[in-house]
Amino acid sequence: MFLESALVTYYEEIRAALRDLLGRHETVDSGEFTPGVELPELTAAMREYLSVSGVTHAQMGHYRGKSLSLLDLTGNPATLTTKTFASLIIVARAVRYIQDTGERVTIVTPSSANKATAMRDAVLRAVTSGLVTAEQLNVVVVVPEGSVAKLRSSELFTDPRLRDRNPIAVYRGEQPGTVKTIARGLVDNDRELMETERKTHLWYTLQLENYLAADVVRALAEAEHFPAAPDRPRLHAHAVSSAYGLLGHAYGRSILPESDRARTLPSRYFLVQHLGAPDMVLSLYNDGTVDEAHRPAYVLRPEDGLYAQEENPRFPAVTFDPYETLDPTFYTRNPPTSARMNEIIHTQGGGGIVVSLAECLQRYGQVRSLLSEAGVRLPANPTALREWSLTMAVVGVLNAIDRGLVDEDDIVVHGSGSYAVGDFDGLTVRDLHTVADAEALRHVVLDATVL
Known part of the structure; x- marks a missing residue:
């Protein structure tokens, strides 16, 4: 059995699932930004964007x-992991919000590498499919140093403007899970700063329902x-x-x-x-x-x-x-x-x-x-x-x-x-931003979100 684009095939079921899983949370004002539960209409551009979900x-x-x-579940050649599926849906929600409001969104994602790769690919696909512009949507990822060998180059790295807008931060400490603490701290501490000074919403996407x-x-x-x-x-x-x-x-x-x-x-x-x-x-x-x-x-x-x-x-x-x-x-x-x-x-x-x-x-x-x-x-x-x-x-x-x-x-x-090896072009620590804490990550994000 080969299902060419599962996210297109089951688009309405995914829409219903988002409303069921997240609808109640979205009505509670926790002070944290989320883009809402709705997905864009299934246009030709959206079908192209979702086409790697075989x-x-x-x-x-x-x-x-x-x-x-x-x-x-590894059919997307740009990721070769199942993280493609959730990442495409997460980014699609941000796309819908941007299309509805005209406001900017910056996704912040800690990862052991595969989610970072998939989120970066989804953002790139959203931009190249014409759903949003590179100025409206970007992603900042934080990974432990031990995962750098898994990271891959793409147009988000080879294009200078896209690279500046979509940085990869690396934590070199002993506990890999600290990347979650760093990313969470950045969003908690600097959400209002980014909204007022950079006119962008920080979205921390590490939520099970996503x-x-x-x-x-x-x-x-x-x-x-x-x-x-x-x-x-x-x-x-x-x-x-x-x-x-x-x-x-x-x-x-x-x-x-x-x-x-x-x-x-x-x-x-x-x-x-x-x-x-x-x-x-x-x-x-x-x-x-x-x-x-x-x-x-x-x-x-x-x-x-x-x-x-x-x-x-x-x-x-x-x-x-x-x-x-x-x-x-x-x-x-x-x-x-x-x-x-x-x-x-x-x-x-x-x-x-x-x-x-x-x-x-x-x-x-x-x-x-x-x-x-x-x-x-x-x-x-x-x-x-x-x-x-x-x-x-x-x-x-x-x-x-x-x-x-x-x-x-x-x-x-x-x-x-x-x-x-050979399935992707890799990156090295020298190509990336080293961060030790949320404060260091804040400077990376400020640079990435300059108007």
Whole structure:
């Protein structure tokens, strides 16, 4: 199944979801700017703007009697991640506000890199599609230094005026999640300053509902094109930091017509994380707590230099480092979404697992072969991979099957991101703005919003 432009196909459903999810919030004056919940009319320019939101479902084959398939959400060549979907809808709301009022909007986004890339691409598409001008809409992103290798060049960087208007700030401290504190502080402290001196509204978009509304397309496309068998439970597996995508799928299921929901069993969800940020899996199996004491104890094996453990099958059997960062995409600790995801999994079914780089390398050839059946190419050399999300998800599923942690025979892996060296032109820290706190970011934003 290939759906060429899911956001166009389900545009009215997304509109309704935005009104349902955010309508009540928009009527409360919190003092914080939001552009409202409405989207632009679906003109030819809007269709072009949304045209990169393709969705593909394809079979990967079987493993130990389990049917594996891929829901590929990485079709936008400018991002190669699922962050395209939410970013296009977020920016579309800003476009509608600008079209209605003539006022300027500056989006401020902390990110581990992929959301930053997708938001920048969405802003660029809005400008090049003629929906708004570069003076009316811009985006400022803040990323941790460890994610710089994931950033990519585009016209927002190669065009001098667009580069000035849309800066990338880099935080070089030890805690990657501090980028959220910096961006939040900038918006809280300087919103009025930017409105009065720069005549632009600061919009901090890191709100769950902004993502749920776009991710309903996963459930809508599934119900229409590849529904589960009526008597066969389906497991949805996803490499997650905060599980926004799975929560979006669950919400999308809830808004299906009752007749469609009744035809299949409730969806089950499977979380895949890494050792650097395993908090959702820890929370799931420890009554909502993420105490480090719940991690298994690893012992160094002198014979091969690997750390090993056998006490907890939901954690890697071997790893190069018990606290390794397999991929900086997944940097969120103790996400507020854990409680909601725990409730869904405990009620409907599913589970979670943590994987290591050593395990991903052990199974890399097998994963590469499975994904090739679904039309996804991984580089022959795993050191060329720059986004491990999809590989992590497949390895997590295979490990869980081997360890008897999965009962379901129908497993859909959500392909949320995969790219390698050669898929994009990169940037370096020297190309970007270094910030240590919200005050430093304020100067970056002031420069970017000069009238």
